[in-house]
Structure formats: C-alpha cells, structure tokens
Amino acid sequence: MKIPDLTELALRNLRESLLRNSLTTVGISVGVASLVAMLSLGIGLQQMASRRLVKSGLFDTIVVTSRRELRGMGREEERSGPTPGESRVLDEPVRAEIERMPNVAEAYPDIRFATELRFEDKPHLTMVSALPASAKTNDAFEGMQGSFFSSESAPEAILQKSFAEELLGKTPALGAAEPNVSELAKPLLGKELTMIYAQRAGNPPAAAASTTAEDLSGAAYSVVSREQKLKIVGVADLDPESMRGPTRAKVFLPLKLAESLHVMLPTDLREIARADSDQPVYSSISVRVKNPAQIQGVEDAIKKMGFSAFSILDASRGLRQFFAVLYAFLGIFGSLALMVASIGIVNTLVMAILERRREIGIMKAIGASDGDVKKLFFAEAGAMGVLGGIVGVALGWAIGQVINLGTNVYLRRQSLPPEHFWAVPWWLVGSAILFALVVSLVSGLYPAGRAARLDPVQALRYE
C-alpha cells in the first residue's frame, strides 16, 4: 500500500475508536511533555550558565604564556613539544602572528605591573593592568560608575572599588556594611591621579656594538623613572579575586596608553639573556576568539607554535560534564513517562486487533498481504506517536512557560533580575517528535506482527 493510503486508513481507524485512541495519544503527549519539560530545563540552565560565562569575557579568551614561564600550568600535555629552553619568547611579532590566525578577534599583551600612584599627594602602591577596548562589554564592568575609556590611548584610569575606598581612606572595618559604589565614585570621578613608574628606555648604541657582551646585548637598556597623569573616569564594582587575568589589578589603564609607556615589566629581567633588542617581551598574551566554539582549534594552533595556552574551556570541561550527566538524568526521568505511554500503545493496538479481527480477515481475503496489514498497524501506531509528540511538545513548552513565569514572579519579589532558564530549541522539538514516533513504532512491532500473522479463515469466522 502507498504511504498516503496508509496514512488515510490509519487516521480513519484511529477516528473509529476515538476515545480509546485519544486517551492513548494523551498518554504519549504527557510522556513527551515530561521529556521536553525536563530537557528544556536542563538546556535552559546550561544556556544560562554559558551566557554568564561568555559575558564574563573569559569563555572566548585564551591566555598564552611562554613555556619558559616557570609558573606555567605544568599540565600533562605541555611536557611534550619543545623543552622550555627552546621555546620562543612572547614578543610583538608573535602577538601579531597570533592575531593574524583565523578565528582570532584580537590578541593583546597582558600588561600588569605594580607601581606607585599618587592621589592628593599621598602615595599608594598597587597593581596596574591594561585593558583593551573590547573589555567594555565585559560582564565585570556591569554596574560601573562613570564611563569606560574615551579612547585606547587616553590618559584615563578606571579604579577598582577597594582601591577607591583606599584613596578616600574609607576602608570599611571588618564586618561593616560595604559602601555603595556610586557613593565612592562621586568624589573621585574626574579627579587626577599621578602614576610613577619605571620606563624601560632604548639601549645605548655603544652597548649593542660591544662584542664582548654579545649575549647580554638585550640587557643593555636603562630604566628611567617617569610620571603619568591619569584622569579617573570610572569606578568598577568588581571583585579583584573573582577572576583570572587583567581584572586582578586594582587600577586599569587603556591598552595603547599602557603600551606606549614602556613600563619596565618583571619579564624584562627574565628575558634578559634572550631578547636581542628593545622589543618588549610579554609575560602573557590574551587571545580572544570570534566564537567560543572555535576556542579549541585556536588553542591547539597556539600550542603548536610552542607556547603554553590555557582557556576557561579547560576549566569548563568539568561543567559540561556535569551538564551531560544532568541531561542524562533528566532525559531518563522524562523518558520514563514515555515508556509507560508506549505500554498504552501496545495495549490499544492489541485491543484493536481483537476488535478488528474480522476486518483484518476481510482485508486479507480481498488481497491484503501480511505486509499491508503490518504497515497499517504501524501507521496507526506512528500516527498516534506523531500526534502525541506534537501535542506533547506544545504541552511541554506551555509547562515550561508557566514555570518560567512563576519563577520570574518569585525572582522579582526577591528583587532579583528575571532569568530565562527555559529553552526549547528546534532540535529538541524535532527530536522529541521523532522519539515519540520511534517509541510508538517499536510499541507497534508486536501488535503489527500479530495482526499480520492472523489466519484469515479464523479471522473471518470471528463474529
């Protein structure tokens, strides 16, 4: 029999015992709905977690360090490849090379140094770090008072909240209520800071020509004390210990400005024997990829160049494993209801065989083959599965919306921002319906086989 004929006959037969078939279909719907609800919750929660991570700016970032770094990650895979001694130094050409790699959005040096900052003639020693313009969208600067840097090379600074407290002499006593960021920002925004730092000046020509000190030519540079005035443009409410990378500092400068200052960095001393010019050598480079999905490929490519690379992806592997287990559990619980529903299908179809025994006999007598009868029962099971699947997906989606709405009402009462932790992606819709179809067809196997094997003579005798 042709597929349209099968479908038509199957739907007709389903309409014949409408109540029973509807109940069976409702059973499948409930099963699919529970599956969809469970998995949407899992997916939604994972998406929420990922969204937070991506927004933090760490999910798409690879931190590249030289293998010569003694405080390298020391992970297993890094023991292979070139030994630390042969490894290249992280300098400007390397940074440019990495930035030219496909899928890389930007590569910028992590400039971080401890130095003295003067505010109203009082010296404060703190950690300073450079930020690229792209950091503006970073989640860490959410709720920042003031504004982000006006340009990449503007003489401006953003302060971390605790440093602002320090400047104002308002460091709260232990256990006391934390002061509000906006209160701290008011007296500081627009004020001037003076940064006193050590500049690495170019090496004198005489030293470079010296043949006796050939190997140490890079060491031949001088250090000059400089001052740089900075305007405070923002105070950020971020916890310096909560994240890796540049945010651990307490004062932030625009990247181009920081680069132009040629601040003497700790790595300069370590690279003394290697650097053959006054080219700056970076302790680490942050690489941002265009899409978090491409992070692995870029990371591998950088490792092939002979550098150590670390991304939060490595750290999030555990998280993803957790979600995989969560999916499995939610999926199993969701499927249980569908399994119960599949017993309903078997029951309904076996009953249908008993009721329609004579009809099966007639069909066989007028020329239906075993295959035709089998296909007809399969089509009925499949139709119930697809109908149940569609209704179930809609039901599951509705349940999700209601739960999402309810939770958000609760969150709002707790004065927390609303969250979207419920997601029904298209692939879930498709695979839920497909799964319902497969479960129904499997359930239909036994009844269909039994109907097909029915002896027509006995079936026709049956009243």
Next chain:
Amino acid sequence: MTTVPAVSAERGTFAIRSENLCRYYRMGESLIRAVDGVSLEIGAGEFVALLGSSGSGKSSVLNLIAGLDRPTSGSVMVQDRDLAKLSREELAKYRLHVVGMVFQSFNLIASMTVAENVELPLRFAEVDRNRRQKLAHEALERVGLQARMNHRPSELSGGEQQRAALARALINRPQLLLADEPTGNLDSHTGSEIMDAVRDFNRELGMTVLMVTHERALAERYARRMIFLADGKLVDDRQNPPVDVRSGMQRGRP
C-alpha cells in the same frame, strides 16, 4: 446420477484442478478431516455449485481454492499455480488479482463507505486515486448501486450490501469468482437478484464461478454443474439438467 469429466470444451484448460486435496484440523485429541481427498477439475468459464450439508467441508474446499488456507496434503492448482507452493506474499497477490470473493455475511468494512469498500482491493494493488475512483464507480454502476456509493454499509439493505460486495469482488477483474453462501442472509427475491448478477458476470465477463451453497434449488437454477460433498469427500459431480424454468431459452454462452 451421471458423472461427467469436468472439461471445459470452450477453452480446453482447467481453471481449477485439485488432486487428493486434504485439510485436517486437530481439535484437542481428535483429528477433524474437513477435506478428505477431494480431486476435481473445473474448466475456465464454468459455473459450478458446491453443495453439501453443514460440516461437509464445502467451505473448507472454497477457502483452499481461495488461497486463504493451505492444504494438509494434496494439491490445488489454479491456472497452473500450485497454491501449496506459493509464499504468503504470493498467495496475497493471487487473492488480490486472480480471485474475487463474496461471503454470506457480505463482509464489508463498517467504517468505510460503499465506494471505499469497493476500491479497497485497488489500494492494496497500489492503483492511484483517480483511477481507483473511476473503476469503483464503474463497478458500482454495474451492480446498480451508484446512488448509494457514499453511504455506509449499515445504511444499506442486505441485498444492497451484497451487491456492494459483488462490486468489490469485481473491481480487480478476477478470473475466478468464489461465493460462499451468497444468498444465505437474503430473502429469496433479493437472493435471485444477486444470483442474476453473478450469472451475468459468468456469461458476460467470462468469470469462472464456484459457489458454495446448501440450497439445492438455487444451485439447480443457476449452476451448470453441481458437486456434492459429504464428510469432506466428493460424493457426486454432475452436470445440471438443461431444464431451466426461468432462463431455459438462454442456456449456454451468449
């Protein structure tokens, strides 16, 4: 009682030939010999009545010829097909294309309209919709039921239902029409109408008709040959006397 060899003079071929055909059933400890060594030959285009009392095995013979059942031993040949050797699939095809069946209880599917019932065999034959509807319409026209084609069987009288069943049996243009007590559930007037239609099929379409009945009068009126069964055995096989009150003038092929 004269036994005439069942040779179809017109075509010289056998439509049906059985040899020592047996069908036994086991019922608990006892063995029931429903068909017990029946050998017969029916020529193409014949109109044969299979007579016997209830339990004589006439329906069992019909089912074996229809390919609904398989013999315990012996053979049934229908148009050079050995039915015992066909696979289940081939038997289904045989039932679909070679045989048309009519039953005592009509056996229409209650959930379908008359037209849908009639075209059902064409669905199994994978005939496309338009052609199916055209053929069903023609078949219903032939049995004079075109006005009732969109009714459900339950809305039809017994005679109309049997005519619908005839149309269904006709739709695949089978060479063999097997009828199992086709008038058993009908009054004599309606029964005659049905039998007239069956005789038309036999004469005009050249279909070989094998009809099971226990009504000797009916068999004598329409069939040209009568085969008698008792206890699963063939006890008599005779040509019908050429006297026919109603249509004696038309005896023979048109």
